[in-house]
Amino acid sequence: MSARPHSTIAEFPQSRTSTTCAACAAYDLSLCRTLSEAPLALQYSEYTVPARRILCRQHELLDVVPVICRGWAASIVMLSDGSRQILSFLLPGDAVSTALLFDARPYFMVEAITDVHYRGFKRSDVRTVLARQPDLLDSFCRTWAQATARADQLIVDLGRRTADERIARLLLYLAERLAQRGMTQRGTMEMEFPLRQHHIADATGLTPVHVSKVLSEFRRSGLIKISERSLTILDPERFQRIGHMR
Amino acid sequence: MSARPHSTIAEFPQSRTSTTCAACAAYDLSLCRTLSEAPLALQYSEYTVPARRILCRQHELLDVVPVICRGWAASIVMLSDGSRQILSFLLPGDAVSTALLFDARPYFMVEAITDVHYRGFKRSDVRTVLARQPDLLDSFCRTWAQATARADQLIVDLGRRTADERIARLLLYLAERLAQRGMTQRGTMEMEFPLRQHHIADATGLTPVHVSKVLSEFRRSGLIKISERSLTILDPERFQRIGHMR
DNA sequence: CGGTGTCTTGAATACCATCAAGTCTTGTGG
DNA sequence: CCACAAGACTTGATGGTATTCAAGACACCG
Known part of the structure; x- marks a missing residue:
């Protein structure tokens, strides 16, 4: 894997303005x-x-x-x-x-x-x-x-679940947290989604290549729409079944 | 996997004697x-x-x-x-x-x-x-x-480490905790070890069969002695290298 | 415009799971 | 004490899931 030369630590605290x-x-x-x-x-x-x-x-x-x-x-x-x-x-x-x-x-x-x-x-x-x-x-x-x-839930996911399950569960978990914060489109399961596939890979213990394949498969079967930094869970019920297969 | 019919909940508190x-x-x-x-x-x-x-x-x-x-x-x-x-x-x-x-x-x-x-x-x-x-x-x-x-360490182990690494790290971690409690033979790396291989499997996200193979390999290469509910880490240095391969 | 990062797809490979058979031990009831 | 069953472990053969390797398309940015 490549070194990431752009990563430097944040150094300068801003003036303590009263942020909105x-x-x-x-x-x-x-x-x-x-x-x-x-x-x-x-x-x-x-x-x-x-x-x-x-x-x-x-x-x-x-x-x-x-x-x-x-x-x-x-x-x-x-x-x-x-x-x-x-x-x-x-x-x-x-x-x-x-x-x-x-x-x-x-x-x-x-x-x-x-x-x-x-x-x-x-x-x-x-x-x-x-x-x-x-x-x-x-x-x-x-x-x-x-x-x-x-x-602890993540331990179970990484120890005992397949790639499909891990990825589905991660997306559902994030959707839930975003919903709590009002960061989904009201009523729908659509949200801004800045994660790159390598983030999903690093979170699920998989490789980016395999994440790509699984997501493509999810897309093909009409479970999710994911593109342009945005995610929509099209068939929440079926998607949850994938996450709860065991 | 089999149901475990012997498992029933503990029901009867003993009299509250002053235990030793x-x-x-x-x-x-x-x-x-x-x-x-x-x-x-x-x-x-x-x-x-x-x-x-x-x-x-x-x-x-x-x-x-x-x-x-x-x-x-x-x-x-x-x-x-x-x-x-x-x-x-x-x-x-x-x-x-x-x-x-x-x-x-x-x-x-x-x-x-x-x-x-x-x-x-x-x-x-x-x-x-x-x-x-x-x-x-x-x-x-x-x-x-x-x-x-x-x-969090376990998350990393399950997400990013091989079977050898996971098992070695588990054994080293347990040895360390037992040593803290004075539950190892003084000075040596020998200890009572009641875990069955299926416990190791369930802790490392592997199958019992594969655990057996890895342990046999460890034994053959003179890293550990494990039998009769007892574990000895024969070559701690080499064993730690296996646990810290990445 | 090249450079970098992102994603996709296919082929080959590795690692671990599954299946299966057999040994050995442990515990239990006759 | 023996017979039998169940659990624990080993080993080999086979298979599947995910990795690795590789090449190409595309977007974005300085």
């Missing part, structure tokens, strides 16, 4: 609002990085907890032979990793998929706030528990 | 001690179940948080076609799942591998104690963060 949070697709779901608004009003830095840029590197110290405001990112483990495994896709409102609060040295990197806008909260600030606000801590833990459940 | 915790291999590591001893002295029930018995079922309500005292168990997701994926092995001192504190309905089952002795703490008790003791909460979260890291 109304644009954040997950404003209501997210911890971000609670942390940044009164009465807590934690300080944070804001960053904007272009697609394909690295937000933070594997094994490098990180003293902020990043929260995505706009765009898609992914947390990725890179192996020494260049192969990659995506642990999770990060959508607006997602904190990069809940576990990051307790370990300053992530074992994965975070890479922007689209242009990404994000905030970095100081770890120590977040921890003191959580320690003082039991209800906040509780909702934080619930979010963490959800992430744990998703990770 | 000195025998617990992970007494110092575990939350269990802190929870059960003064000054907290939480109430708990104690259970002993034979090998292959189910401690708790997938999707069934559970109002206690089990902590393993003796023996090996595994948390397992079962799919409708009978195939199984082991999420984690549970050793003495392990709580069944940290996430279980926030979701009473586990998406996995827990099965005893050897005879298992465990305690069940009431979820609500544990939560109130955690809420009141910041240092306890902190160490709880650190344990959770470790479990999260292990799950």
Whole structure:
């Protein structure tokens, strides 16, 4: 696999302008609002990085907890032979990793998929706030528990499911998360979909070549429409059956 | 795959005798001690179940948080076609799942591998104690963060590594955890090892047949000795290279 | 306009699953 | 104590799914 020379770390925090949070697709779901608004009003830095840029590197110290405001990112483990495994896709409102609060040295990197806008909260600030606000801590833990459940589900998918099943389940899972954020066309199963096939491959433990073949087959059988950075699930019922074959 | 008619749920809590915790291999590591001893002295029930018995079922309500005292168990997701994926092995001192504190309905089952002795703490008790003791909460979260890291590591293994690598890494990981608990022969890499090959298969996303072939190959090349419920890593250095090939 | 990234398709190959038969051990009831 | 059944493991033959290799089409960008 090829080196990616364009990947350089984000370096320059923007001035902390009051960004239009109304644009954040997950404003209501997210911890971000609670942390940044009164009465807590934690300080944070804001960053904007272009697609394909690295937000933070594997094994490098990180003293902020990043929260995505706009765009898609992914947390990725890179192996020494260049192969990659995506642990999770990060959508607006997602904190990069809940576990990051307790370990300053992530074992994965975070890479922007689209242009990404994000905030970095100081770890120590977040921890003191959580320690003082039991209800906040509780909702934080619930979010963490959800992430744990998703990770375990992914383990099952990678361990025991075929390529068709893995890909169908990934797409359905993303569709569900986008719907929660109001990021699908109202009523339909149509959504903006910035993932490249190599992202799908890295998330499902497959090769890009095989992903291409499976998606083509899905397209031919009228299950999905996928093109021009957009995805439509045409036959949700049949598509879900493929994801739940076992 | 076959139905396992012998698996019935553990039903009868024993009388709450003061068990000899000195025998617990992970007494110092575990939350269990802190929870059960003064000054907290939480109430708990104690259970002993034979090998292959189910401690708790997938999707069934559970109002206690089990902590393993003796023996090996595994948390397992079962799919409708009978195939199984082991999420984690549970050793003495392990709580069944940290996430279980926030979701009473586990998406996995827990099965005893050897005879298992465990305690069940009431979820609500544990939560109130955690809420009141910041240092306890902190160490709880650190344990959770470790479990999260292990799950992510497993995702990488299943997504991007070959059978040889997966199996070698599993054995090394277990050896490391056993060593932490003083459950290896002092100085050597020899340990009691109750796993059947089908457990290894279910944990690595492989078939028992293939596990057998890989283990035989490891044995032939003098990497490990594995027989009679015991495992010795004969050539740790070479074995680790196999686990870290990429 | 070349360069890079993305996607597609086909052919050859590798890895692991499946199927099957046989050995050995373990546990159980007669 | 023996007979029998079930579980655990091994080994070889065969097959399928996904990888690797390769070539070409297409879009986008500086």
